[in-house]
Amino acid sequence: ADEWLVSLLRRSIRLGVLRDEAPIAVVHGAITDTAGLAKFSIASRGRAANYLTHSGGGSQTGGKREELLVVTTTIDLLAAHTRRPSVLKIDLEGAELLALRGADCVLTRDRPIILCEIGEENANEVAALLAAHDFVLYDADGLAEPLTPIERPAFNTIACPRERISAFSALRAP
Numbered sequence: 001a002d003e004w005l006v007s008l009l010r011r012s013i014r015l016g017v018l019r020d021e022a023p024i025a026v027v028h029g030a031i032t033d034t035a036g037l038a039k040f041s042i043a044s045r046g047r048a049a050n051y052l053t054h055s056g057g058g059s060q061t062g063g064k065r066e067e068l069l070v071v072t073t074t075i076d077l078l079a080a081h082t083r084r085p086s087v088l089k090i091d092l093e094g095a096e097l098l099a100l101r102g103a104d105c106v107l108t109r110d111r112p113i114i115l116c117e118i119g120e121e122n123a124n125e126v127a128a129l130l131a132a133h134d135f136v137l138y139d140a141d142g143l144a145e146p147l148t149p150i151e152r153p154a155f156n157t158i159a160c161p162r163e164r165i166s167a168f169s170a171l172r173a174p
Contacts, residue, residue, distance in 0.1 A: 051093035074102030
């Protein structure tokens with residue numbers, strides 16, 4: 001949702017840096033559980049720690065230097081108007097649970113692999129939501145392969161639909 005970061009992404013696309021990759025559509029907004037408007041904080045320490053104000057952000061924000069009003073949308077709404085996702089990378093500085101709450105259709109129908117940073121404050125609710133959709137969790141920072149399933153999300157979590165586990169040799173079935 002940060003205008004400055006969006007401008008860098010668009011510049012990279014114009015320069016052809018991403019030319020050989022999958023098609024890119026830039027959507028300027030924030031992902032949450034509802035479509036609408038929300039306050040968005042630009043972190044003092046670095047823009048990689050920007051956050052939806054009501055989510056509180058993470059420990060790396062260093063406070064906020066500016067607050068903007070931004071458009072919000074859901075993963076389900078994006079998927080209804082773009083290609084259906086097979087992978088989701090979620091790093092939303094405390095708003096991961098909100099994003100997953102807005103992805104019920106995608107989690108049920110599309111069954112993507114999810115790579116997600118999950119803060120301690122959201123871990124139990126994220127675990128319950130993903131378990132309800134029959135996803136198996138793994139600690140992405142695990143050193144031994146195959147990775148062993150975990151009950152509670154780690155900071156860097158891989159969530160795999162149970163029926164897709166056998167397609168990935170790095171994941172051990174529960």
